[in-house]
Amino acid sequence: MTVPAEAARRRIVDLFLSxxxxxxxxxxxxxxxxxxxxxDLYQALRTALSSEDGDFADVRGLLAELSRARVRQxxxxxxxxxxxxxxxxxxxxxxxxxxxxxxxxxxxxFSRLVDDLGLYTFESxxxxxxxxxxxxxxxxxxxxxxxxxxxxxxxxxxxVGTLDSARTQVxxxxxxxxxxxxxxxxxxxxxxxxxxxxxxxxxxxxxxxVAARLMGAECVxxxxxxxxxxxxxxxxxxxxxxxxxASLADALSYALSRSGVEIxxxxxxxxxxxxxxx
Amino acid sequence: xxxxxxxKLGDILxxxxxIDLDDQSVLALQEDLADMxxxxxxxxxxxxxxAVEIVDSFIGRMFSTIAAMTRMLDAExxxxxxxxxxxxxxxxxxxxxxxVRTALNLEKGVAMLEHVRGAAG
Numbered sequence: 038m039t040v041p042a043e044a045a046r047r048r049i050v051d052l053f054l055s056x057x058x059x060x061x062x063x064x065x066x067x068x069x070x071x072x073x074x075x076x077d078l079y080q081a082l083r084t085a086l087s088s089e090d091g092d093f094a095d096v097r098g099l100l101a102e103l104s105r106a107r108v109r110q111x112x113x114x115x116x117x118x119x120x121x122x123x124x125x126x127x128x129x130x131x132x133x134x135x136x137x138x139x140x141x142x143x144x145x146x147f148s149r150l151v152d153d154l155g156l157y158t159f160e161s162x163x164x165x166x167x168x169x170x171x172x173x174x175x176x177x178x179x180x181x182x183x184x185x186x187x188x189x190x191x192x193x194x195x196x197v198g199t200l201d202s203a204r205t206q207v208x209x210x211x212x213x214x215x216x217x218x219x220x221x222x223x224x225x226x227x228x229x230x231x232x233x234x235x236x237x238x239x240x241x242x243x244x245x246x247v248a249a250r251l252m253g254a255e256c257v258x259x260x261x262x263x264x265x266x267x268x269x270x271x272x273x274x275x276x277x278x279x280x281x282x283a284s285l286a287d288a289l290s291y292a293l294s295r296s297g298v299e300i301x302x303x304x305x306x307x308x309x310x311x312x313x314x315x
Numbered sequence: 316x317x318x319x320x321x322x323k324l325g326d327i328l329x330x331x332x333x334i335d336l337d338d339q340s341v342l343a344l345q346e347d348l349a350d351m352x353x354x355x356x357x358x359x360x361x362x363x364x365x366a367v368e369i370v371d372s373f374i375g376r377m378f379s380t381i382a383a384m385t386r387m388l389d390a391e392x393x394x395x396x397x398x399x400x401x402x403x404x405x406x407x408x409x410x411x412x413x414x415v416r417t418a419l420n421l422e423k424g425v426a427m428l429e430h431v432r433g434a435a436g
Contacts, residue, residue, distance in 0.1 A: 213399030220419055248402040253395065253417035253424075 041142070049132065049143025050086050056131050057083075063130060067123035074103060097157055104161035108169065114162045121155040182208045184215040191223045191292045192216065193285065195260075197230030205241035209248060216254045223292040224249055227285045229260030239274045246279050255295065257281070259288035319344045321351050327428060328352065328390075329421075331363040341377050348381060352388045359428035360385050363421055365396030375410040382415045391416065391431050395424035 053060070061079055065072045081096045100121070107117045125148050132140040182204070187193050194212050198204075212224060226242065228234070234242075246256040259282040261269075269276075282288040290300060316339045322329045328351055334340065348360065362381065367374075382392040393416045405412065416431075418424040 209403060210399055213402060216419065217399060220423070222419060222423070244403075244406045247411050248399070248406045251394075251402040251405055251412055251417055252397045252399065253393075253419045 041139070042146070045139045045143035046146050047143075048135075048137065048139040049128075049147045052131050052135055052140060052143075053086065053128060053147070054083060060124075060127050060131060063127035064124055067126055068120040070120050078103075093154070096154065100154060100158045101161040101165075104158050105165040108162060108165040114159055117162050118155050118159045121151060121158050125151050178204060178207050182211050184211055186219065186221070187225065187289055188293060188296075188298070190219075190221045190296050191225065191289065192219060192221045193225040193227055193289075195227045195230065195285075199233070200231055200238045200241060202237075202241065205238075205245070209241075209245045212245065213248060213252060216249060216252060222254050223296055224254055224256045225285065225288040225292060226256060226258050227260040227288070228258065228265070229262070229285070231260075231265075234265050234268055236272055236274060239269065239272075239276075243276070243279065255280075255292075257288040257291055259283070259285050316340055316343065318347070321347060323351070323355055323357065326355075326357050327359040327361060327425065328355065328357045329361045329363065331366070333366050335369070336367070336374055336377075338373055341374060345377065345381060345384065349384055349388065352385055352390050357390050358432060360390050360392045361421065361424045361428070362392065362394045363396050363424075364394060364401070365398070365420075367401060368398065370401050370404055372408050372410060375405050375408060375412070378412055378415050379410075382412075386414075391428060393418050393424040393427055395419070395421050 057079065061072065061075055064075050064079075068075070078096070078099055081099050085093045085096050103120075104117055128147060129144060132144045183195070185193050185195070192212070192215055194208060196208065200208075212226070215221070216224060226245065228242070231238070242258060246258070249256045257280045258276070261281055261283060280291065282291060293300060316337070317334045319330060319332055319334065319336075319340060322331070328348070330344065330348065336344075351357065352360065360381070362378065378392075378394050382394075385392045394412070395418045397417065416427060418427050
């Protein structure tokens with residue numbers, strides 16, 4: 038059994054190596070890929086098949102690179118895999134023209150090889166796409182959680198966008214760490230930019246406030262829009278003794294007065310100054 | 316078993332936890348602290364947990380127990396220097412340490428004790 042299989046393998050490799058132009062032309066036609074890419078792939082395959090140990094590392098490297106490029110260009114995974122699989126059809130035509138039983142038997146072996154490479158392409162495609170998604174998620178997390186200092190001892194977190202567990206966790210950790218680093222005793226969590234508050238989001242907010250309290254800081258939640266207040270009450274969420282304010286300005290003035298800063302009729306003075314200038 | 320040292324500064328007792336607490340050390344600390352409060356007539360206790368990285372529910376409950384105990388002896392307890400990770404863990408464990416005063420660091424803890432005593436007369 039071994040000898041015919043070996044012979045069949047040699048025959049199909051010979052066919053593959055000898056009919057370069059024909060294969061490439063047909064392959065390009067079937068896959069719709071650029072002849073340049075396919076030529077590179079063909080050369081890598083030729084080197085791998087001619088070598089003694091059958092090392093396909095170069096071919097795989099090329100395929101991975103090709104998959105990554107295709108992910109960025111927005112091709113579908115099927116398109117990308119079809120590019121590899123269409124080599125089978127091109128080679129089959131060559132094998133059929135040869136007509137020998139060895140060529141056809143060898144084609145089965147070759148077909149399995151191409152299947153493996155095709156699956157590898159598919160995997161590379163998925164891996165590349167996963168990586169893009171993970172990168173974007175991380176970027177989103179970094180972008181969306183600034184902690185800003187409003188006053189000596191007062192920090193604020195303006196939350197924008199939908200809150201989920203992962204994001205709240207990041208916000209929570211970042212806020213608490215900032216409290217430690219800056220020695221701030223007051224924090225304002227502003228949820229003006231949060232489109233909806235459900236029980237889960239409220240739970241996360243409550244946890245953050247309690248954690249800050251455990252560390253010795255006080256948290257105020259601000260920016261609660263009328264419809265959100267309505268939702269919270271309808272859902273029956275209890276904020277307990279946590280201070281909530283309608284706007285960031287209210288929260289700041291509350292935090293200032295709690296930390297002992299006095300505000301003396303600032304609004305009136307400003308009007309007076311403007312009147313003097315006019 | 317390692318024992319946690321208790322330092323006296325004026326009428327404040329300072330407990331700085333620098334070791335990995337096991338249940339035995341926690342129980343010993345509670346006893347030692349009660350003895351110290353009585354013998355020194357301290358009016359305030361500060362527990363500094365800046366160096367504590369891992370807590371469980373038993374240690375979490377220790378803070379409440381100590382606070383309740385010292386209050387019986389007319390001394391206020393402040394827990395200071397809790398790390399964010401520790402705070403998050405305690406919240407996830409469902410312990411909100413009701414009745415325990417907290418401050419960001421030792422300095423603010425001392426200031427808080429003075430403020431509390433000032434208010435009490």
